[in-house]
Amino acid sequence: TARKGLFWGAAEPPIEVGECPGDDLNKIGYRTHKGVLDFRTADPATGRPIGELITVRMGGCHSCPIRCHILIDLPSMETKYGLPRYSSNTCSGWQGGQMYPKNSGDPWIDTETKVLGSILADDYGVWNNYSQMGSDFAYAYENGLIKEALSEEEYESIPWDLLDAGDPRFQFEFFRRIAYKEGDMGKALGEGSAYLQEAWKFPEEWRLHKKHWKMGHPYHHSTENAGQVGALINLVYNRDPNCHTHSNFYGCGLPIEIKKEISAEIFGSPDAVDVLHEWTPMNEAKAIFGKLTYAYLELHNSMTLCNYTLPAWTSPSKENNYRGDPDMDAKLYSAVTGDTKTREELEEIGVKHLTLLRALTMRQMGTLDMRNEHDMIPDWVFDYPDWADKEPFTPGHDKMDREDMELAKDMFYEQLGWDKASGAPTRQTLEKLGMQDVADGLAKQSLLPG
Template sequence: MATYGWAGKILRVNLTTGSTSAEDSSKYQDYIGGMGMGYRIMYEEVPLTTKAYDEASKFVMGVGPLTATGVPCSGRMNISLLSSWSKGYSIIDAHMGGHIGPQLKYAGYDAVIVEGKAASPVYIKIDDATVTIEDASDLWGKGTFEANKLLTEKVGRTFETAVIGPAGENLVNYSTLNTSFGNSAGAGIGAVMGSKNLKGFAIRGTGSVKIADPAKLLELNEYMLKDLIGANNNHNVPAVPQSWAEYSAVSGKNRWSGAPGRTWAKAEGGAIDMGEQPCGDINKIAYRTLKGVFDFGDVASNYIIKQGGCTSCPIRCYTQYDMDPLADYDLPTKVSNTCMPILYGQTFYLDGIKDFKYEGDAKMVINGASAHAMDEYGVWCNYGNIYREFAWLFTSGKYKEVLSEEEYYSLPWDWEKAGDPRWAVEIIRRIAYKEGELSTLGEGTIAVMEKWKLGKEWLDMDNPLNTNISYNGYPKHHGPDEAGQVSMLFNVMYNRDCMIHQLTDITNSGAPYEVSKATMEGFFGEGCWDKPKAWTPMNRNKAKLAKWAFNGKQFHDSATVCNWMWPMTQSPSKARNYVGDLELDANFMTAVTGKTYTKDELDFASERISQMLRVMTAISFNIHYGDTSLRDTHDAIPNWVFDKEPDFKAFEEGTTKLDRADMELAKDYFYEEMGWDKATGIPTRATLEKFGLGDMADDLAARGILPQ
């Protein structure tokens, strides 16, 4: 039954039996939605002994009480699934923006549970309450752009669609679910869907979301847009000086990259200048972020049509390009992306790349081809590991051992040497179709390490091509080089890269250090916020800050709101001393749901999700490796974090390396903050009971891993 905020129903689709049914979602409201709901459902319904591609495996697509309510940046969708590629094969999430999550909400669902396996390729069509499983045999085998187009033609343009590509169909662990806009959910969801013969979704929702206090929602919206929001990643000062602004990013590089003289050069009707975008002028917020220029410099303007983005988001972070040089290679020229797929394609080119049409455009055009191919084939990069491992394979000479001569010479090396964009496309195609030994790169970092007998020391090496932040198969994601021990802690808490942006949003905002420090210490206490490259030893306030960032991420993926933008920690407003508002999340929840949330209550609800993640991780590591502790296993930190930059000692100015003993202290403090046993890092019964998770405590006890 619909309540304020929540749609009220969970859709269950069983692909084995072809049955569909709707269930009441209200019993999951304590888990907020999205990720929280997904974790609880997965825990209740999918034993952690299940393998990701088993018929018994399920996945849960979830939105939350704030999704599609008009709350700024609330167009996200979370997908909970079992990992096929990271150590422990435990619970993970994929996330996507765009418009499909809001459509699901408008159709009347908070979540979709997909279970079973279809006998032949199908897609799920959700047209409000009418849900059908449709034949997708004509879509199977096709890339995501073509398949989305065909599916849209089939169901009509009023539907939002998302499909998997060949990588998902071929059970490539690194695979995605994609919309036609460049929105993609990664983490292997493509192959989990592929294992179920599920090509994709077409969703149309014509309903609405009930708001408890619309006037308050509007008031909060206006307040957020006028006084709090910045640009992409909520960077709160412009990249270059603007007349109204006291500060700008001296490096010239932050995500508030729109500026006078910077244009959408290929905009319909002629170039559009970004001009100035003063704080408080809500109609110019969308001109603040010129992501292409942030990624590739001013040369990118020449190819930019406009910035696109998600439902309810004034921050348009998806740069839409027309990269006409790609036409010379018979490659698509229209490219849209905002993150990893469009940043590291040049790494495939061991001999470097060359400019195409303008000075300095090589990296951008190569990435345009690479990003389009990643999306078309539905390949996930594991936050860049696929590119780094490719480069390492060849620069280290290891390729001589693992690739046959036949395979090596079958690669079109003349394209590589010429800086031909088709080289990147061909590498990605081979990975998507599991062609040759090279395609092991698509099976995951752990698979690469084990199959090529690299040993654990491979993850320890101090090398720019190794950013693995744990021994579990995923890299740092705004790691200890950005916020010392604090970001180190939350980087190892998940079973994939952490995807936490709360602190990089501050570190890289461009605001003066003292300004950001005052804000952070105002919220989290003295000593929580170090100068860049000048870490101080661990303290309690840093542990509180790490806990806030960790739990906050769970809220964002449960509510659902964008973790790149939320929370509003800093502000562009001089009148506010650049201080944001950490109460805003709770105030929005109250206005939308009609339930009264304080910040502390919302933090508590978010922490419940963190506790579930930890319990499920502990169970998985116990099942697969017999581990009775997470501290020195799941949470172990590779040596490079401590041994890099040998000319420096930890805590010296100029280095971001960490100290081993200090990091053990950091774990002590963090575990205490979270209510986990210090020796094992596993939640205690008292902690779990406090969050109403007594059944999980019983489960841990039955397995003999509940801390005594």
């Protein structure tokens, strides 16, 4: 996002980020300007993006040169709401406004709404379920489900006029009620989307339109980012996967021809990747892509490495032929711990972690049939209304084919050493990964296939 003429406008003095070549380590920290992505609306007085005007600088994890957190200064937070004027966030954290049916009409008020929601959510300890909470609430309000679910007394006690006007102050009421479980609304929202949908009687058609994935959690970088691989990444976890391995590779900015070359080197075939929104049928290389995507997310979570920036499969360096260093994770682990691992050995550890999670989920659910009872793919993947006249594997959309996605499960399970019929790890796989005790425990509960 960095470019000439773009500033950290709230710095003293303002700092122009300019052009930031990937090989200039002294400027790499300027390269990401997330402010203009989070707050894109133009200031009516200057025509500049509001995000540019309120950005003090970019921040991030200690020692990481890729700065993905925006640090802002919005004085009205202090003067109008009695809260700190400075705040920081990343990704979907500017959650204020997600529950509003419409904006206020004033871009600065709408900016306050975003920032106020983030501050209150942090102070009250409320998670937005990757924006699912706001989407649920807005739908329920606009379609009268809240009014039907609450008593007349509780409904009348809520300042709906502030919500209808796009007034940021509605959020004081919203987040306090959730944090303290005030009334049926606070309790329902605080229990999470799965319980909320049941308590407020969400109709089946909502799931088709709103792209909810399963079990109360939303999709996260699914078919829109990586076709079948994106769908597979949304299956195994018990919340949204919060995974960026696959989406980073697709979104790295390299031409498809180069991505396919790198795909062949890492996944064994150029056919693991497609042109975005021009998906092709499932193949083994896509299953390998899915397996490695999971493996590296597990490794990054356990080694506290960044899944926004690693694995380093690609590079902006023309001199390196745009190749990164696929062995970087293994090199870092080996250097820090003294426990030398090759890339392949480390990847197997990632698969081991994922397989252990699978076993724990099976034990908690008390079922062997993970394929049908857990790894569900929502109907909108195949029947989203906007794609009604589209056929799978034609350009310009993300509609998948049901039989092809079942084949994707087959190939994915096979790559992991899991039983195709049930999606459960086999004893052979568990023992190969050094988890005989886990296999024995599952066997006692009749949770081993075969």
